[in-house]
Amino acid sequence: MTITTTPVDNGINLQALLDAREALSADPTAAEFEWRASCTWVSGTHSHSTVEGFRGLGAEQSHKAVFHYDLDHPECFASEDHGPTPTELVLVGLAGCLTAGVAAVAQMRSIQLRAVTATVRGELNLLGVLGADPDVRNGFQTIKVHFAVEADASPADVEALVAQSQKRSAVYDLVVNPTDVTVTVN
Structure with a gap:
């Protein structure tokens, strides 16, 4: 053989x-x-x-x-x-960063990808943004990312690709962890 x-x-x-x-x-x-x-x-x-x-x-x-x-x-x-709205652009950034990470990790682990699609949904209550309810957060209450991955790999290996992508994603880190942001005006 x-x-x-x-x-x-x-x-x-x-x-x-x-x-x-x-x-x-x-x-x-x-x-x-x-x-x-x-x-x-x-x-x-x-x-x-x-x-x-x-x-x-x-x-x-x-x-x-x-x-x-x-x-x-x-x-x-x-x-x-x-x-798109600025909040949608944040979701685009998250999806793009995680998807790029999946491709890079797959290459590193010698896994051939056939197709990768990330669908990102963010739930946001406008009562916070509009100042109508001070107890409602201005930003997303939840963000859900779903991957559909076709690859020459087991489901466990695909899950590991996505997990490693999350671990190394700058945008994922930005969304889930506090970042010091300074705003100034001239």
Whole structure:
């Protein structure tokens, strides 16, 4: 019997990730990153945000392109619905970070992925945001993430991929742990 092995390819440059981990461990100051976004009010609840540069690896960096995002609220809030709400963008960030982590961990563990879909639902009571009930939190009361993963792996191995992704996700950490946020005005 002949056994052939097909290399796992989830689109992750595993060697680059391992090299980066080693290099950043040797020079921890290069691992300090500052991510930035700017937002300009357009009208009503509509705003336009851009993401271009960031600081990391000891120097200023930039994306290949400037990314643009229009944010707004839906018409049922007496708004124009020019884009997703800011809270929806948080859910997008969480889903994207966890999904990227699943792909990277799968590559590291030699698991071929066929399909990965993350569905994120956040429950938020507007009475808090509107100031109508001081006992209702302004933010999400709960966030639920569900993964549908098709992979050449057992269900237990897939659950382990998702668990490791949670453990290493910057956005998951941001959502579940307090972060010191400072707001200033000129």
